[in-house]
Amino acid sequence: MKRALTSPLGLFVLLAGLSGCGILYTDVKAPRGWRTASPADVRAAPDDPTVRGEACARSALWLFAWGDSSYDSAMKAALGSRDAILYDVRSDLKIQAYALGLYVKECTVLTGRAAKP
Amino acid sequence: MKRLSAAVLAAALAAALTAPVRAEGEGDEDAADPSMQSTSLLTVFYDSTGPMAFVAMTPKDVPAGARLIREVRGVSCQRGLSLPTALSLTSTSVGGAYGDGGYARALADIRKKHPEAAGIYDVRVDLETFSLFGFYQTLCTIVTARGFEAPPAPAAK
Numbered sequence: 001m002k003r004a005l006t007s008p009l010g011l012f013v014l015l016a017g018l019s020g021c022g023i024l025y026t027d028v029k030a031p032r033g034w035r036t037a038s039p040a041d042v043r044a045a046p047d048d049p050t051v052r053g054e055a056c057a058r059s060a061l062w063l064f065a066w067g068d069s070s071y072d073s074a075m076k077a078a079l080g081s082r083d084a085i086l087y088d089v090r091s092d093l094k095i096q097a098y099a100l101g102l103y104v105k106e107c108t109v110l111t112g113r114a115a116k117p
Numbered sequence: 118m119k120r121l122s123a124a125v126l127a128a129a130l131a132a133a134l135t136a137p138v139r140a141e142g143e144g145d146e147d148a149a150d151p152s153m154q155s156t157s158l159l160t161v162f163y164d165s166t167g168p169m170a171f172v173a174m175t176p177k178d179v180p181a182g183a184r185l186i187r188e189v190r191g192v193s194c195q196r197g198l199s200l201p202t203a204l205s206l207t208s209t210s211v212g213g214a215y216g217d218g219g220y221a222r223a224l225a226d227i228r229k230k231h232p233e234a235a236g237i238y239d240v241r242v243d244l245e246t247f248s249l250f251g252f253y254q255t256l257c258t259i260v261t262a263r264g265f266e267a268p269p270a271p272a273a274k
Contacts, residue, residue: 026248029259032152032168032244034158041175070243072261083187083241085263117176117185117263 009030020064028057031072031108040096042115044087051086051114053078054094074110084114119264152244154218154256157210165195166219168258172213173240182268189231189264193222194257223260237262258267 023030057067057073075086089112096105139257153167179185198210227234248254 021246021248023251026246026254029243029245031241032258033246034169034239035173035175037175037177037239041177070245070259071241072243072259074239 008049010043022059022063024063026065028065030057030106031069031074031091034071034089034091035085036091036112037115039087039113042085042087042117044115045111048087048111048115050111051080051082052080052109052111054107054109056105058106059101059104062101063101069106069108071108071110074078074108078110078112078113079114082114083117086110086112087115088113139143152218152256152258154197154214154216155199156214156256157199157212160213161211162213162215166217166222167195167256168172168218168220168223169243171220171240171242171271172176173262174236174238176238178180179236179265180268182240183235183265184268186231186234186264186266189227189234189262191223192257193218193220193224193226194255197254197256199252199254210273216255217274218256218258220260227260227262227264229257231264233266234264235267236269238266247267 018071020088053074054077055069055077057065058071071091074091078086089110091112094107094109097103149165154165156163160200162233193216193217195214195218199210201208201210205210216221226236227237239261241248243256243259243261245259246254247257
């Protein structure tokens with residue numbers, strides 16, 4: 001096992017898995033950028049609710065990667081059915097990896113306040 | 118030698134798990150940060166365009182009186198091909214990349230789908246990566262935003 005992991009092929013497989021890509025199949029959405037609004041950009045009110053949304057992509061066995069951790073998906077999870085606009089947004093990335101990256105879960109976590117559009 | 122290999126492996130693991138975790142285009146407003154289709158070591162051709170920087174509008178930039186459109190979406194994609202030179206995972210590959218996955222193309226896609234939109238704001242930019250056996254890859258730029266129509270022209274007196 002140790003020899004397999006320290007061989008060039010083992011290292012390649014391991015790094016491929018940890019990079020969030022599957023060697024055989026990858027179909028993932030990931031965040032790139034979002035110029036979020038500040039309170040001055042929207043009609044902010046003191047009673048605007050604070051909302052939180054999470055969107056995740058996963059990879060397994062270093063071979064397969066799938067899921068949607070995009071900003072758009074996280075924002076929709078945060079707003080739900082509200083017709084609102086997010087402001088004062090904090091964006092975090094949460095990674096959980098187990099067994100040398102055999103299973104990896106990467107989530108975009110958005111926390112912000114919802115104002116009327 | 119074995120100890121060295123184990124140390125290299127441990128360092129690689131640590132580096133991979135603690136890699137910078139921000140979205141790669143965060144702060145796009147001022148910095149040029151392209152997302153280009155990766156290609157194999159032996160690149161036969163490369164003719165690809167990717168997103169680099171985009172100063173998007175926020176709600177306060179929307180002209181007064183403009184009618185809001187709920188959501189618009191535009192997509193543009195780069196594509197890549199990669200073929201191994203031997204039947205081995207560690208063999209060198211030959212390949213190339215092509216396509217226009219840039220902001221201009223994605224925004225043109227929005228204009229085509231929503232000709233009534235005069236502009237967009239609250240713009241989220243995401244990247245979709247697709248790969249099958251490593252031979253064929255796509256890297257798509259997905260622009261999702263709220264759109265608005267131009268305010269009506271003032272009535273002539």
